[in-house]
Amino acid sequence: EAVNVFLEGLYSGDVKLKRDLFRDIVKMAHVFKVFWMTSCCDNFFFDLVQDVGDEDFNDMRYIFEEARYIKDAIKKPEYLDIIVNKISSVPNSGSVFVERYMSDYLNLSTDQLDLMIL
Numbered sequence: 001e002a003v004n005v006f007l008e009g010l011y012s013g014d015v016k017l018k019r020d021l022f023r024d025i026v027k028m029a030h031v032f033k034v035f036w037m038t039s040c041c042d043n044f045f046f047d048l049v050q051d052v053g054d055e056d057f058n059d060m061r062y063i064f065e066e067a068r069y070i071k072d073a074i075k076k077p078e079y080l081d082i083i084v085n086k087i088s089s090v091p092n093s094g095s096v097f098v099e100r101y102m103s104d105y106l107n108l109s110t111d112q113l114d115l116m117i118l
Contacts, residue, residue, distance in 0.1 A: 002028070009037055017044040019062070023069055030074040045079055049086050057100050060087065064101070068115060080115075 002024035009015030009025075015037050017025060022044060029037035045066070052059040060083075067079035087097050102108070 006037075009040075010034065015040050017041065019048070023066060026070060027073055030076075046082065049082055052086070057097065060097055061101060064097075068112065072111065 002021045005016055005018075005021055006025055006028045013036075015025065017040065022041065026038070026041040026045075028034075029041055045063075048059075048063055048066075052063055063083050064080075064087075067083045070079045071077045101112075
């Protein structure tokens with residue numbers, strides 16, 4: 001489905017981003033150097049960060065994982081900086097997020113654990 005959305009976006013000039021397709025589309029836009037689509041992905045991500053509630057752990061975790069993936073896959077750390085700033089901007093939110101995120105530490109990758117240490 002992501003490939004179809006990507007190709008349709010190339011033809012129409014308008015990409016229909018959804019959460020479940022975001023990761024694949026941002027990667028394709030980067031690999032194929034479709035700069036206008038990369039910009040759309042940036043805006044989509046920024047809107048996700050803005051819309052997430054401070055207490056919504058599942059959405060916060062989703063955004064954090066997408067940012068971590070983008071940092072690793074396409075070497076774009078800005079996404080991670082944005083979500084870390086969002087998490088740390090709310091009093092006690094950072095420690096609550098880290099505590100819940102780390103509660104499943106046995107199933108986290110080394111990369112995920114490293115991010116929690118930084």
